[in-house]
Amino acid sequence: MGQTANGYENLTEGHTEGRTASAASNPHKVSIIPLIFLIFYEVSGGPFGIEDSVSAAGPLLAILGFLIFPIIWSIPEALITAELGTMFPENGGYVVWVSEALGPFWGFQQGWMKWLSGVIDNALYPVLFLDYLKSAVPILGGGIPRVLAVLALTVVLTYMNYRGLAIVGWAAVCLGVFSLLPFVVMGLISIPKIKPSRWLEMNLKTVDWNLYLNTLFWNLNYWDSVSTLAGEVENPTKTLPKALFYAVLLVVVGYLYPLLAGTGSVSVDRVQWTDGYFSDIAKLIGGVWLMGWVQAASALSNMGMFVAEMSSDSYQLLGMAERGMLPEFFSKRSRYGTPLIGILFSASGVILLSWLSFQEIVAAENFLYCFGMILEFIAFIVLRVKNPNVRRPFRVPFGTVGCVLMLIPPTVLIVVVLCFSTVKVAVISFAAVLVGFVMQPCLKHVEKKRWVRFTVSEDLPDLGEEECEEGLVA
Secondary structure: OOEEOOEEOOOOOOOOOOOOOOOOOOOOOEOHHHHHHHHHHHHOOOOOOOHHHHHHHOHHHHHHHHHHHHHHHHHHHHHHHHHHHHHOOOOOOHHHHHHHHHOHHHHHHHHHHHHHHHHHHHOHHHHHHHHHHOOOOHHHHOHHHHHHHHHHHHHHHHHHHHHOHHHHHHHHHHHHHHHHHHHHHHHHHHHHHOOHHHHHOOOHHHOOHHHHHHHHHHHOOOHHHHHHHHHHEOOHHHHHHHHHHHHHHHHHHHHHHHHHHHHHHOOOOHHHOOOOHHHHHHHHHHOHHHHHHHHHHHHHHHHHHHHHHHHHHHHHHHHHHHOOOOOHHHHOEOOOOOEHHHHHHHHHHHHHHOOOOHHHHHHHHHHHHHHHHHHHHHHHHHHHHHOOOOOOOOOOOOOHHHHHHHHHHHHHHHHHHHHOOOHHHHHHHHHHHHHHHHHHHHHHHHHHHOOOOOOOOOOOOOOOOOOOOOOOOO
16 A cells, blocks of 8 residues: 555555545444544533633633634634544544654654643543542542542543443433533523623733633643544544534533623622632522532533543554554554553553642643644645645645635644743643653664564555545535
8 A cells, every 4th residue: 555654655546435544443433423522522521611711811801712712723723633634534643644744753743742631631530520529528638538539430431441432432422411401501590690791891900811821722622632533433534524513513602601601690700710610600590409410510521521532542542553653562452442552551641640730730731732733733734735636535625825824823822822831831841742752763763673563554544636525514
């Protein structure tokens, strides 16, 4: 098939016929409904965690942020994922994009930074889950019982990933419906109490821009994570763009609806708008029963985000191994078709990083994620210029110049987020990046000495030069 370890030697040989890198090894493909909710949980999981946007900037800027930010960030990222994810329908995802455009060294760096940011992100969810339970079970507030609970929860959710992506996908559907329903009810009950003037409250002199931007960024990124599952998706060239479209709608509405209900129906005290405050809003609007439902939904939402993120992280490692970037044992699948070694590595990273605070986790993962997105943007444009005639089942409806213009606002946003990072976060993140710079040549040396086996999968898909443009929901 004319492949090399870093990509396709000749992108214009042959044609794709819906075959993916894992077609022979995993017959249990993910359909569109579970895929939508996997994306939902990789990006959002519900409005839990958006309260800090009100605390940082007030109701008006919070509402505007969740209206404007998706346009300048989420939609461009989703469009790039739809084009490149269908162009390369395999589990390497963004690693493959960057490797093909910029070479294997930068492809590996992309994989390292994205995997590390994903594991850092995932370390947050068992901790948040226990935070919601500690009011009912005070012993989980700290000490050995809390450590044991984090370990037990990580093991249980890791086992769910081990049993198969289809199980994880349908679990995400059930958890997603349960997590969103209380906010639908809360919004309906709040209608008679809403005062639109409350939505207009703003004081620019008291805005905490660092917290505001990090909150928006954290709650509206990771659209590209689904690309590392492309090899497990049923008919990815059609399913992936549609799932991204519906997931964007679900995420944006899932944020704005409760935000409008909460800020419009209750007098806003910005000091109180911190993580978990939606449960207090629910109590004020509907009573104790609604508060309990929101708390339960929040706890279970963290479980959904954990399993979705771990799926993306572990299949990314499998995809890198299929490309010859990691040792062959990372590509081995369990009897359920899941990447066993990738799951174990990701779970170990979660446990090791679970001691970090919430603010440190968000800031550190945002910093690393920004570096990865810069590489993705560059790769997207380079592939447009380098391989203009390669078959793209979905194509962003702009020419190369239009795509460059589309990426200017999110690039500026990345620079702003990086500038607002603390020195501590910047130093730790740069150190992590340097580890990747050392790790890649070390792995190449190991491969050269044949201390560990590296191989390139023979099942990777071919790409043809035939053009095929489809709409996002065609």
